[in-house]
Amino acid sequence: MSIMSHRARIMPWRTLRFNESVCNPYNADFDGDEMNLHVPQTEEARTEALMLMGVQNNLCTPKNGEILVASTQDFLTSSFLITRKDSFYDRSSFTLLCSYLGDAMENIDLPTPALIKPIELWTGKQLFSVLVRPNAFTKVYLNLGVREKICTKKCALTVEDKTSEAVHDAMCPNDGFVYFRNSELLSGQVGKKTLGNGNNEGMFSVLIRDYNSHAAASCMNRLAKFSARFIGNHGFSIGVDDVQPGESLNEKKGKTIGEGYQECHELIAQYSKGALKPQPGCSRAQTLEARISGVLNKLRDTAGDHCMSTLHWRNSPLIMSQCGSKGSPINISQMVVCVGQQSVGGRRAPNGFIDRTLPHFPINSKTPAAKGFVANSFYTGLTATEFFFHTMGGREGLVDTAVKTAETGYMSRRLMKGLEDLSVFYDQTVRNASGGIVQFVYGDDGMDPVKMEGKGGNPLNLDQLFMKVMATCPQRGHETLSPEAISQMLNDKLSEQDPSAGGCSDRFKELLTKFVGNRIKMLRNTRRALHLDEDHVGRKDSSIEECVAANISGIAAKQLQVFLDTCLSRYHSKIIEAGASIGAIGAQSIGEPGTQMTLKTFHFAGVASMNVTLGVPRIKEIINAAKKISTPIITAELLSGQDESFGVKVKRCIEKVVLGEVAAAIKIVLKSSQPNLVVKLDMQRIEAQGYEGINADSVQLSIINYPKLKLKSQHVRVIDEAKLRIYPDGTDRSKLQFELHNLKSMLPKVIVKGIPTVERAVVNPVKGRDKTIERYNLLVEGTNLLAVLGAPGVDAMKTKSNHIMEVNQTLGIEAARRSIIDEIQYTFESNNMIIDLRHMMLLADLMTYKVQ
Known part of the structure; x- marks a missing residue:
């Protein structure tokens, strides 16, 4: 029975059997899981269960529109094996494999063989084409291009032209670019990126969007039936010999680890001599740890790369890792070569005994x-000892999981209680049970998150849609539109869309205009490259160059019309229905990924010693609107971001300097008639460190304003530029000695420069995609956003803080709302989780819509 008949098959002996594809949403595995079976008693109940809980109606998750029900494990392995370049089948084998697709009951049109002489042979890729479109009556024309895990980076082009990029990618030496055109698999070895879940560009996602859930479900069903039978006959097992390293690998490993250890010993020797230069914002000990960790992580990665390159292509763990059915290169390299560094609390193993980890060292x-x-x-x-360290790392994982369960459970409950009564009304507003408006339009555009296709919650994947239109609606002749005609057609179409009368949003219009603009730019570039006249497009007396330009980047009037009509009609089909309980959906979408988060703190990118709270504790801080957060960090953009020395100057203005750092001496003088304290400033140090504006006068003001000392101006006298005399406040001569010593202990803590609430500031290099430094900014650890905004050299327009309550006090409620959205998004992205922005916007709006 198919998964898509909305129920599992009930077998004898109280057993449920159901398709592996559906395991993910049920969180089911076959290690003795139990399930309860509910039997609706009336026709109404049956219909309701079928419509609301039927598997086919829930293939995508409302969290971000990604597909939830898709192929896993064996299905991916068998698809990967069958679509290898060297898999050929004669007529009897190929027809047998085709019969597996539908219990030999499905009507299948046999494709033309790939090889005709000396014997007719079909390829495994053709079998996949049959799987997607078994016969001419199935009107499914699948068009997509996906880069699989094994796709080499070299074949990625920088050209904006997706068509030529696809052609170029199809020549991937590893056969890693999967390219379907009109349901025919032309290139690529199929794996998790194409068939798996959690991907908006995979095969099943495209089938749902372009056709319907039935098309995707029946295709999954065919694949499930085929896989079980194919892999049973083909055979796929794993044994100890699969993870046995060869002689050459052992030699390479020994050499690599030897070199790594040598580098670590050199670093330790430098540290012992005091010759190790500290990294920005780190002590020498922290720098040593950061450098050693870097060397050891690189060591494991290098050993892993050697391992992966030496394994035979038939190696079972390697196949599973490549197709994405189980495991990763790290798992394989840990089995074969080297387990690597064990971490406890994000650092190397701590000292359990006096100044050492174990008595063995x-x-x-x-x-x-x-x-x-x-x-x-x-x-x-x-x-x-290695085993002991390994168990320390493992123990932390277990404790982490146990603690996290309770934390996330309570967090999810509170989110649900806060958002449960929010729903979309018929006037498109989002209101609570009392009719109070929380949002005027849900998510600013009224779109349903479950139906989103593009990255970043965009309603449509325009590249994908354009590829489909170009394939299913081919050009007749070479009469293509000129750039001006393309622009005119687009403007005419968009002018009909009035937002007030249920048209499309300005954001979508902008997206569509930008996409069409890129196509026009491509057309112009192609014509320029072929030395053609830009004004004469699509003439009757077309030359060969004209035809080439038309094929590469030209678009006919019919194609553009179909593309624009499809875009607009599909956009309107994605508008959220009135009555949708988007509050509950939003609460679950934020709460559910919390269970997969880690509780650890992560290092700030690029700054070794600056930790930032992330994961569940950070989400809790945000939704609690905590007045005191564990790691407040202000990211200050600089007015001159290209200059590192400018960043250092600004850092010196912000970072606090205490008197103890700039005083050469603080002495008690008892000789004179009035006992006092003498403070001498180290002017050489002040100059060397670049602390401008620190002198005896500024220090005098700082001492008077320091609240704990309670001194007046008559008690602090300036002798010269670098010397001050401080007289105790009390008149009782019996307590004089005590007061002098008390003053001496407190004076070094007096802040003479900078912002008192700032712990430290670090100049941070911001790297671009190509790993080169784009600009410098300042990471300020501490609070007082207002003072940082007013600091000289700081670009106040672009500076932001992760302390939401402070943002609210400094910049107002709208800034706080934006900050909530950005912080939740950043926390989830740090854990590689993508959630539709609309859910976070709803939570932020709920937290900020009432005037207190």
Whole structure:
């Protein structure tokens, strides 16, 4: 029975059987899981269950529109094996495989064989084409291009032309670019990116969007039936010999680990001599840890790369990793080569004994082995100390999971209680149970998150749609539109769309205009490259160059019309229905990924010692609107961001400097008639550090304004530029000695420059996609956003803080709302989780819509 008949098959002996594709939403695995079966008693109940809970109606998740029900494990492995370049089948084998698709009951049109002489042979790729479109009556024309995991980066073009890029990618030496054109698989070995879940560009996602859920479901069903039978006959097993390293790999591993250890020993020697230069914002010890961790992580990665390159292509773990059915290159390299560094609390193993991790090592030893680096693999077996460090890492994972369950459960409950009564009304507003308006239009555009296609919650994937239109509606002849005609058609079409009368949003119009603009730019570039006249497009007396230009980037009037009509009609089909309980959906969409988050704090990108709270604790801080957060960080953009020395100057203005750092001496003088304290400033140090404006006068003001000292101006006298005399406040001579010593202990803590609430500031290099430094900004650890905004050299327009309550006090409620959205999004993205922005907007609006 198919998964799509809305129920699992009930077998004898209280057993449920259902398709592997549906395991993900049920969170089911076949290790003894139990389920309850509910039997609706009336026709109304049956219909309601069928419509609301039927698998076919819930293939996509409302969290972000990604597909939830898709192929897993064996299905991916068998699809990957069958679509290899070297899989050929004669007529009997191919027809047998085709019969697997539908219990030999489906009507199948056999494609033309790929090889005709000396014998008719079909390829595995053709079998996949049959799987998507078994016969001429199935009007499914699948068009998509996906880069699989094995696709080499070299074949990615920088050209904006998707068509030529697809052609270029199709020549991938690893056969990693999967390209379907009108339901025919032309290139690529199919894997998780094409068939798996959590991807908006995969095969099943495209089938749902372009056709309907039935098309996707029946295709999944065919694949499930085929896979079970194919892999049963073909055979696929794993054994110890699959993870046995060869001689050359052992030699490479020994050499790599030896070099890594040598580098670590050199760093430790430099640290011991005091010759290790500290990184920005770090002490020497922190710098050593950061450098050693970098070397050891690189070491494991290098050993892993050697391992992956030496494995035979038939190696089972390698196949599973490549197609995405189970495991990763790291899992394989841990089994074969090297387990790598064990971490506890995001750092190397801490000291459990006095100044060492275990009694097996010398005191204060910082070598890789003494701090939890496991050089053995699981194949060779771990030593006693390595095993102990490994269990420390494992224990942390277990504790983390146990703590996290309760935390996330309570967080989800509170989110649900806060948002449960929000729904979309017939006037498109989002209101609560009392009729109070929370949003005038849901998510600013009234779109349904479950139906979104493009990245970043865009309603349509325009590249995908354009590719489909060009394939299903081919050009007749070479009469293509000129750039001006294309623009005119677009403007005419968009002018008909009035937003007030249910037309499309300005954001979507902008998206469509930008896309068509790129096509026009491409057309012009192609014609320029072929030295053609830009004004004469699509003439009757077309030359060969004209035809080439038309084929590469030209578009006919009919094609453009179909494309624009499809875009607009599909956009209107994605508008959210009135009555949708989007509050409950939003609460679940934010709460559910929380269960998969880690509780650890992460290092700020690029700054070794600056931690930032992320994961569940950070989400809790945001939704609690906490007045005091654990790691407040202000990201200050600079007016001159290209200059690092400028950043250092601004940092010195913001970072606090205490008197103890700039005083050469603070002495008690008892000789004179009036006992006092003498403070001498170290003017050389002040000049060397670039602390401008610190002198005896400024220090005098700082001392008078320091609240704990309670001194008046008559008690602090300036002798010269670098010397001050401080007299105690009290008149009681019996307590004089005590007061002098008390003053001496408190004076070094007096803040003489900078913002008192700032712990420190670090100049941070911001890297672009190509890993080169684009600009510098300032990461300020601490609060007082207002003072940072007013600091000289800071670009106040672009500076932001992660402290939401402070943003609210400084910039107002709208800024706080924006900050809530950005912070939740950043926290989820740091855990590689994508959630539709509309859910976060709803939560932020609920938190900020009432006037207190």
